[in-house]
C-alpha cells in the first residue's frame with residue numbers, strides 16, 4: 234500500500250536568499266572550527282550538523298549531509314557507498330566541504346550551494362537569483378507493507394532511484410488492531426494507492442505455476458471473497474485521508490460490486506465508490522473511492538498534525 238501525500242519541503246532554502254554564488258571565491262571563507270581529526274564523511278556530517286544547529290541554521294543535518302555527499306560525488310548521504318562514510322577525506326575534499334558549509338552559515342539555500350537540485354525527476358541547474366522551484370507539487374510517499382522481503386526490496390529500489398528523501402517505508406501489518414495509529418505521524422494524506430492481495434482463496438490453486446511457485450501467497454490471497462485486506466485498507470483510510478481524499482485500488486472483476494455493497498453497509502467510514510476503470514482486456518479492475526464529509530470520530534487529541542519531513546535510515 235502506498236500513501237501519497239503532503240509534499241516534502243525541507244527548509245533548505247531558508248528565508249534569506251541573498252546575492253549569488255557568482256563572485257564567491259574560496260578565499261572568501263572563514264574557518265569556523267578547526268577540522269583537525271575530523272577526517273571522514275560521517276564525522277564531518279556530525280561536526281557541521283552541530284555547527285549549524287548552534288548557529289540556528291534550519292535543517293542542520295540534512296544541510297550537512299547534502300554538502301558532504303555532493304563533495305563526494307553523490308546526491309544524498311544515504312546513497313553514498315557505506316565504505317565512503319568512514320574513508321579519510323582528501324585535503325581538497327575537506328576544503329570544499331568547509332567552503333560550502335561556510336556558505337550555508339550565510340543562510341545560502343542548499344540548492345544554490347550545490348548548484349543543482351532534483352525536481353520532478355529532473356536534475357536542474359540552480360543559480361542565484363533564479364527562483365528555486367518549490368516542490369509544492371511533489372509528493373511524499375509513505376510505502377506500507379508487512380512483508381520483510383517487500384520492504385527490503387522497496388528500500389533498495391528507492392536507493393537506486395535516489396528517492397530515499399521522498400519516501401518513508403513503514404513495515405506494518407494493516408490488519409493489526411490500531412495499525413492506523415502508526416501511520417498518523419505522516420498524515421493526513423491526499424491519496425491511498427494499493428494493489429492489495431485480492432485473489433479469491435478458492436482461485437489460488439488455478440494461478441499459473443510461475444505465480445504459485447515463486448510469488449508469496451500472502452501477496453495474493455485475499456481470503457474467501459478476496460476482501461480480507463481490502464476492508465482493512467478502507468478502514469485505515471478513514472483515519473489517514475484528508476477530507477475528499479481518494480483511494481485507488483486494483484481489484485478482481487467481482488470486487489466493484491462487493492466493495493460498493495460493503496461501503497454502503499459501513500456509512501461511518503464516509504467513503505463512496507465514485508468510479509471504476511477497466512484493464513486492457515476490458516475487465517473492471519480499478520476502483521476510485523473517495524472520502525466524503527469531514528472526518529468523523531477521530532479524537533482531536535490523537536491527531537499529531539503535520540510532521541517535519543524525515544529521511545529514513
Ligand SMILES: C[S@@+](CC[C@H](N)C(=O)[O-])C[C@H]1O[C@@H](n2cnc3c(N)ncnc32)[C@H](O)[C@@H]1O
Pocket residue numbers: 234377378379380383405406407408427428429430451452453462
Ligand atoms: C499484490 S502485492 C503488491 C505489491 C506492490 N505494492 C505492488 O503494487 O507491486 C500485495 C502486497 O501486500 C502485502 N501485504 C499482504 N498482507 C498485508 C498486510 N496485512 N499488511 C500489509 N501489507 C500486506 C504483501 O506483502 C505484498 O507485498
